[in-house]
Amino acid sequence: MPHVTISLHGAAGEVTGSCSLVETPTARVVIDFGLYQGTPENEARNHVMPAIEFARVDAVVVTHAHVDHCGRLGLLPSLGYDGAIFASEPTVELLPFVLRGSASLQKLRVEEWHAKSAPKCEVLEPASLRWSSWQRHDEPRILYGHQAAGKVVRELVALPWSQWQEIAPGVRARLHHASHMLGAASVELECAIPGGTPVRVLFSGDIGAQGSPVLAPHRFPDGAIDAVVMESTNGARPENSRKARGDAGTLIDAGLSELRAFVEAAQANRGKILLPSFAVGRSQLLVHAFAQLSKDGSLGEMPVFLDSGMASRACGLMGRWPNLLAAPLQRARLAGADPMDFEQLRSLRSREESAVIDGMRSACAVIAGSGFCDAGPMLRHLARALPRESTTLLFAGHVLHDTLAWGLRQGATKVAINGAEVDVRATVGRVPGFSGHASLEGLTEWLSHVPGSPRVILNHGTDAARDGAAAAIVRKGSPAVTRPAIAEPVGV
Numbered sequence: 001m002p003h004v005t006i007s008l009h010g011a012a013g014e015v016t017g018s019c020s021l022v023e024t025p026t027a028r029v030v031i032d033f034g035l036y037q038g039t040p041e042n043e044a045r046n047h048v049m050p051a052i053e054f055a056r057v058d059a060v061v062v063t064h065a066h067v068d069h070c071g072r073l074g075l076l077p078s079l080g081y082d083g084a085i086f087a088s089e090p091t092v093e094l095l096p097f098v099l100r101g102s103a104s105l106q107k108l109r110v111e112e113w114h115a116k117s118a119p120k121c122e123v124l125e126p127a128s129l130r131w132s133s134w135q136r137h138d139e140p141r142i143l144y145g146h147q148a149a150g151k152v153v154r155e156l157v158a159l160p161w162s163q164w165q166e167i168a169p170g171v172r173a174r175l176h177h178a179s180h181m182l183g184a185a186s187v188e189l190e191c192a193i194p195g196g197t198p199v200r201v202l203f204s205g206d207i208g209a210q211g212s213p214v215l216a217p218h219r220f221p222d223g224a225i226d227a228v229v230m231e232s233t234n235g236a237r238p239e240n241s242r243k244a245r246g247d248a249g250t251l252i253d254a255g256l257s258e259l260r261a262f263v264e265a266a267q268a269n270r271g272k273i274l275l276p277s278f279a280v281g282r283s284q285l286l287v288h289a290f291a292q293l294s295k296d297g298s299l300g301e302m303p304v305f306l307d308s309g310m311a312s313r314a315c316g317l318m319g320r321w322p323n324l325l326a327a328p329l330q331r332a333r334l335a336g337a338d339p340m341d342f343e344q345l346r347s348l349r350s351r352e353e354s355a356v357i358d359g360m361r362s363a364c365a366v367i368a369g370s371g372f373c374d375a376g377p378m379l380r381h382l383a384r385a386l387p388r389e390s391t392t393l394l395f396a397g398h399v400l401h402d403t404l405a406w407g408l409r410q411g412a413t414k415v416a417i418n419g420a421e422v423d424v425r426a427t428v429g430r431v432p433g434f435s436g437h438a439s440l441e442g443l444t445e446w447l448s449h450v451p452g453s454p455r456v457i458l459n460h461g462t463d464a465a466r467d468g469a470a471a472a473i474v475r476k477g478s479p480a481v482t483r484p485a486i487a488e489p490v491g492v
């Protein structure tokens with residue numbers, strides 16, 4: 001009989017809805033409780049609760065503050081869990097904004113539904129790409145409100161990095177820097193086995209790309225690990241990996257020089273560069289890249305608008321933990337500088353401030369959400385700027401199928417945004433090197449630093465990605481790679 005059982009209750013064969021359960025002889029621990037995202041069918045799954053008796057759970061640990069890992073935490077009070085929710089100190093700082101923001105957004109969606117003003121996007125031409133965002137015929141259901149979010153926030157407990165702390169009967173936990181976004185951690189659990197040797201399990205969380213220009217490198221456990229639950233987002237993308245092989249900085253340098261070329265073109269034709277981005281993670285990578293262009297003189301007087309209160313807040317928090325930053329940023333911080341600030345950066349905090357961009361007739365760059373172009377201030381910027389030939393729409397990472405971002409990246413020539421037809425005359429491009437996730441080689445490289453010969457359990461990847469990652473891991477000599485179905489128990 002196995003001593004410890006692990007089961008995935010989300011992100012099994014897909015990239016959202018992360019949630020795992022660890023059952024030991026003395027305790028039950030949940031790692032992450034994230035939102036399903038993307039299609040309406042996926043969003044509906046958020047209302048179907050995982051097969052976990054939360055009233056009998058002893059501890060919840062959160063790897064990081066992306067909503068696909070934490071967005072359902074607000075459900076915990078209604079599911080009967082009132083214990084501590086452990087996370088790194090930066091994650092504990094970020095989670096209140098994420099959870100309260102999520103509660104506000106859910107309320108807004110219901111109000112928009114009643115007012116028939118929900119964001120709506122369509123791809124009209126070419127016919128081969130025709131697509132329409134979901135029209136919500138049913139009233140959106142609220143997962144949780146501000147009261148529940150507030151209750152969860154009061155239960156947050158910061159775990160120190162690299163130090164053991166008991167979180168449940170017979171279970172100690174410690175965190176290791178995952179280099180994915182501010183505060184992102186791999187979670188190591190040591191589960192006591194009465195009369196036996198403790199079992200150690202490592203949850204990778206999301207694993208950042210190697211050689212992050214913003215974040216410190218990954219850190220690893222120092223003792224043998226029995227099982228690793230590992231993400232596999234980029235497992236099916238060997239083409240990215242080939243570029244990244246060898247010099248870890250190559251892809252990031254390539255991204256920076258391509259961004260520089262787009263900036264020079266925008267300056268020449270007084271155009272806007274629109275960068276759809278997520279508030280935490282990719283936005284900081286982009287701000288840092290523009291800071292580099294400011295420093296080397298390529299940016300000139302061109303303003304860079306960060307049109308996201310959450311992204312600005314996350315940038316502001318970066319300097320609080322210098323030891324989590326990449327070495328050059330760490331040195332800047334210790335010398336008293338704000339490593340995420342530069343002369344041309346304008347942080348916008350309201351819709352009124354954001355309207356300044358509408359009237360801009362000189363070159364500028366705009367970083368705004370949502371990353372999938374399905375809501376948020378980016379929709380307004382797209383509606384105004386896509387018909388101009390001087391505009392460049394730049395994607396800096398993965399976009400989900402069935403989103404406006406997908407259609408635009410595939411070459412849509414006419415779209416509709418909130419009912420208004422928009423001709424796409426803008427240049428649409430991609431810049432590499434801004435992914436928050438490790439490449440396929442990065443994943444196997446990360447695994448090679450985990451001590452011992454752990455059993456590998458893959459989550460957080462499509463079936464193709466899990467297959468690709470499993471094949472690569474087996475080629476590297478790992479004896480056992482498991483790709484469990486949802487709720488399927490895996491013994492350790």
Ligand SMILES: [Zn+2]
Binds near residue numbers: 064066180206
């Ligand atoms: Zn993430």
